[in-house]
Amino acid sequence: MTSVVPSLGDADVDVLxxxxxxxxGQPRVDLVGAPVGLDRTVRWGLPTDLLDPSPYLRGGELVLxxxxxxxxxxxxxxxxxxxxxxxxAAIGYALxxxxxxxxxxxxxxxxxxxxxxxxVPPDVPFLEITRRIAxxxxxxxxxxxxxxxxGAILDMVRRGLASPVVLREQLDAALGAVPGVWVLAxxxxxxxxxxxSLVGTTGGHSIAIVPATxxxxxxxxxxxxxxxxxxxxxxxxxxxxxxxxxxxASLASxxxxxxxxxxxxxxxxxxxxxxxxxxxxxxxxLLAPVADYDARHRTALVExxxxxxxxxxxxxxxxxxxxxxxxxxxxxxxxIEALTGLSPLxxxxxxxxxxxxxxxx
Numbered sequence: 001m002t003s004v005v006p007s008l009g010d011a012d013v014d015v016l017x018x019x020x021x022x023x024x025g026q027p028r029v030d031l032v033g034a035p036v037g038l039d040r041t042v043r044w045g046l047p048t049d050l051l052d053p054s055p056y057l058r059g060g061e062l063v064l065x066x067x068x069x070x071x072x073x074x075x076x077x078x079x080x081x082x083x084x085x086x087x088x089a090a091i092g093y094a095l096x097x098x099x100x101x102x103x104x105x106x107x108x109x110x111x112x113x114x115x116x117x118x119x120v121p122p123d124v125p126f127l128e129i130t131r132r133i134a135x136x137x138x139x140x141x142x143x144x145x146x147x148x149x150x151g152a153i154l155d156m157v158r159r160g161l162a163s164p165v166v167l168r169e170q171l172d173a174a175l176g177a178v179p180g181v182w183v184l185a186x187x188x189x190x191x192x193x194x195x196x197s198l199v200g201t202t203g204g205h206s207i208a209i210v211p212a213t214x215x216x217x218x219x220x221x222x223x224x225x226x227x228x229x230x231x232x233x234x235x236x237x238x239x240x241x242x243x244x245x246x247x248x249a250s251l252a253s254x255x256x257x258x259x260x261x262x263x264x265x266x267x268x269x270x271x272x273x274x275x276x277x278x279x280x281x282x283x284x285x286l287l288a289p290v291a292d293y294d295a296r297h298r299t300a301l302v303e304x305x306x307x308x309x310x311x312x313x314x315x316x317x318x319x320x321x322x323x324x325x326x327x328x329x330x331x332x333x334x335x336i337e338a339l340t341g342l343s344p345l346x347x348x349x350x351x352x353x354x355x356x357x358x359x360x361x
Contacts, residue, residue, distance in 0.1 A: 016042045016136045018090045018116050021062070027128040029092060029118040033107035037116040042089040044137070045130040051079055057086035062118075062133065064126045066097035073105035080109040090115060092129065096122030144201075147190070151200030154207050158242035164235070167198075171209065171235050174198040180212035180232040183241040184222060185249035193222050205246055209238070223258040231261050247273050271358045279359035286356040289339040301339075304332045308344040309354050315345070 019038040022031050031038075043060030046053070051069040063083050070076045083091060091110050093102040102119050110117045120129065150170060156162035175181065175196045184191055184207070191199055191208040198209045210222065212232035223229065228248025233241035244261055251259040251272055263269050290301045300322070307318040308329075315333070319326040333345055342349035 016133065016140065018042060018062075018118075020136070021090075021118065021129075021133075024132065027124045027132055029120055029124070029129065031116060032093075032102050032119045033117045034111040035116070036111050037090060037114045040089045040116070042133060045092075045126070045133045047126040047130065051075060052082040054082045054085045057083065057088065059087040060089050061086070062090050062092055062129070063088050064092040064094070064120065064129065066094040067099055067103070067106075068097065070098070070103070070106070073103070076103050076106040077109045080106055080113070080115075084113050084115065088115060090118055092118045092120050092126075094120045094122070094126070147199055147201045147206075149200075150198060151202030151205075151207065154200045154238075154242060155202040157239050158246065160239060164238040167238065168236075170198055175209070175211055175235075178211040178235065181209050181235050181238070181241070182212045182218045182222070182232060183230040183238065183245040184208040184210065184218065185228045185242075185245040186224065186226045187249055187253045189226070191227070205249060207242065207245065217260055225256050225258060226252050227258045228252045229258065229260045267354075271355065274355070274359075279355065282352060282356035283359040286340050286342065286353060287360055290336055293335070293339055299332070299335075301332055301336055304329060305336060305344055305353055306357060308333070309350055309357060313345045313347075313350055 017038065018040050021029050021042065022038070041060055042062050043058075045062040045064055046057065047064040048056065049066055049068045050056075053063065057063065065079070067076075070079055080091070091106070093099075093106065095101065102117055107117045120126070153162065153166055153170075157164050157167065171181075175198065184193060186206050187204055189206060190201065191206040193199075193208050193210050196211055200207050210218070212218075215232060217223075217231075218229050226249070228245050228251065230241035230244040230248070244264065247264055247269075248259040248261070251263055251269060254272060259269075264273070287302070290305060293299060294301050304318060304322060307321050308314070311317040311321070315326050315329045319329045322329065333343060337343045337349075342352055344350045344353050
């Protein structure tokens with residue numbers, strides 16, 4: 001089955017928001033009053049002429065009313081107060097049934113609570129609005145399912161559990177024949193790169209595959225502050241590019257700037273990609289015994305260890321910075337080795353201690 005998710009621009013349209021309704025065109029609704037609450041999510045539409053519809057609301061509704069039950073300003077404010085108890089998306093008021101304009105007390109009460117008020121023209125039935133909301137929700141659900149379907153395959157390819165060949169149909173349909181692709185990844189939101197793309201979501205990541213139009217990094221208009229990216233890759237060899245982009249996305253989310261392959265090939269890139277489970281043994285087996293010895297004997301082994309790691313194992317340089325004799329440093333090194341089985345004077349031992357120190361923050 002082909003699962004191709006069309007690009008819809010950079011905006012996050014995974015949910016229907018009040019601002020989307022205003023831009024529909026058909027069926028027409030118009031914002032009246034202050035532009036507040038436009039980012040609220042619309043779950044569905046509920047027509048009602050009850051003065052207190054709160055028992056039938058669950059939150060996130062566009063509450064549609066003709067105003068029949070509102071006889072005066074006090075009842076209009078009472079209606080708004082009842083609706084507010086359920087955290088609505090917005091209030092829609094039908095024109096031409098009771099009033100030719102939305103009552104000002106209703107607008108003022110809703111806007112004061114951060115709720116948008118929409119006017120519904122006389123020729124627009126509430127049914128059209130509720131049907132459109134349902135249609136948009138179904139479309140969003142279908143897109144999400146398609147992304148999850150693609151994302152499941154991408155994750156299997158990334159983990160080496162499936163061949164990139166399984167993506168050939170989706171890639172051909174979404175991108176056409178391209179010699180190379182970039183893989184983009186971000187955490188916590190859906191990537192919408194525009195143009196030709198195949199987008200999937202998996203494990204909290206959104207992954208987009210786009211045509212690579214040049215060597216090197218993707219253009220800036222494809223990158224956001226939280227985007228990780230891979231170098232150009234052959235469409236038939238995506239596993240490495242997927243791993244690269246997802247790892248880079250983790251760095252990008254921490255630093256607030258896009259990250260790519262070069263950022264992964266650094267000491268900081270390596271340390272930040274290690275999970276807490278991977279770091280824990282270094283902290284527990286290498287640093288904890290030394291710190292415990294310091295606490296019990298009032299020594300300075302951890303401080304000495306930090307200097308030696310920073311000074312590439314130079315005993316002389318460490319002694320000068322610590323204002324102690326070189327033999328004192330050597331004795332401390334002997335104690336550290338006795339406690340941990342590793343020496344900070346040896347390259348591999350020092351590398352392990354560097355990881356332990358990084359794990360300790």
